[in-house]
Amino acid sequence: MGPNVDQGLANSLYAVMLDIWQAYDDTLPTLQAAGIKICLLSNAGVPIREVLDRDGVTPFVDAVVLSYEVGCVKPDPRIFTAALAAIACDPDETLMVGDSGRDHTGGVELALRTLIMPRTWGPMHGLAAVTELVLPN
Numbered sequence: 001m002g003p004n005v006d007q008g009l010a011n012s013l014y015a016v017m018l019d020i021w022q023a024y025d026d027t028l029p030t031l032q033a034a035g036i037k038i039c040l041l042s043n044a045g046v047p048i049r050e051v052l053d054r055d056g057v058t059p060f061v062d063a064v065v066l067s068y069e070v071g072c073v074k075p076d077p078r079i080f081t082a083a084l085a086a087i088a089c090d091p092d093e094t095l096m097v098g099d100s101g102r103d104h105t106g107g108v109e110l111a112l113r114t115l116i117m118p119r120t121w122g123p124m125h126g127l128a129a130v131t132e133l134v135l136p137n
Contacts, residue, residue, distance in 0.1 A: 014046065017046055018046060018047070018048070018050055018051050021048070021051045022051070022055055023051075023055040023056075023057055024120075024123060024125040024127065025123040026125055026126070026127045026128060027055070027057060027125070027127060028055075028056055028057065028060065029127075029128075030127035030128060030130060030131055031057065031060035031061065032060060033131050036134060037062045037087040037088075037089055038060065038061045038062055038063075038087070039061065039062060039063040039064070039065055039083045039084075039086050039087045040052070040057070040061045040063070040064045040065070041065045041074070041079065041080070041083040041096075042064075042065070042066050042067065043067045043073045043074050043103065044066060044067070044068075045067070045068050048064075048066070049064060052064065062086070062087050063083070063086035063087050064086075065079065065082050065083045065086050067079060070082045073103075074098075074100075074103040074104060074106050075102065075103050075104070075105060075106025076106055077106050077107060077109055077110055079106070080096070080106055080107035080110055080112055081110065084110075084112075091107065091110045091111045091112040091113075092111060094112055094113070095113050095114075095115060095130070095133065095134055096112050096113065096114040096115065097114075097115045097117060097130050098114065098115070098116055098117070099116065099117055099118055099119045100116070101116050104116060115130065115133065117129070117130075
């Protein structure tokens with residue numbers, strides 16, 4: 001914690017942070033329809049596996065790569081390499097889907113195709129567009 005952050009406030013925020021995170025309503029239908037290898041890659045500095053389990057996401061992902069576990073953060077290409085290794089895929093057969101043009105383009109130097117879908121604040125994120133891109137018609 002920085003010197004200007006009240007430790008009690010920080011502890012209170014961390015205590016409820018995972019309670020307010022939730023998957024978009026179109027997450028599970030998109031993951032279920034995908035039928036492809038999926039790695040969830042996150043810079044979250046908290047144990048989001050609890051959220052993935054609670055929201056029913058875990059059964060639909062093949063791997064979870066968290067920055068604090070691998071020791072580097074997006075956009076560092078090493079974290080994208082770790083994600084690719086976790087699902088045993090090459091960059092040329094992979095699509096990175098993210099919500100930050102700053103963080104999620106770190107795989108570009110690996111020739112990792114990247115789709116940026118800026119964050120939305122409603123219950124849907126438009127994730128069906130992803131399956132339309134990667135699945136044959």
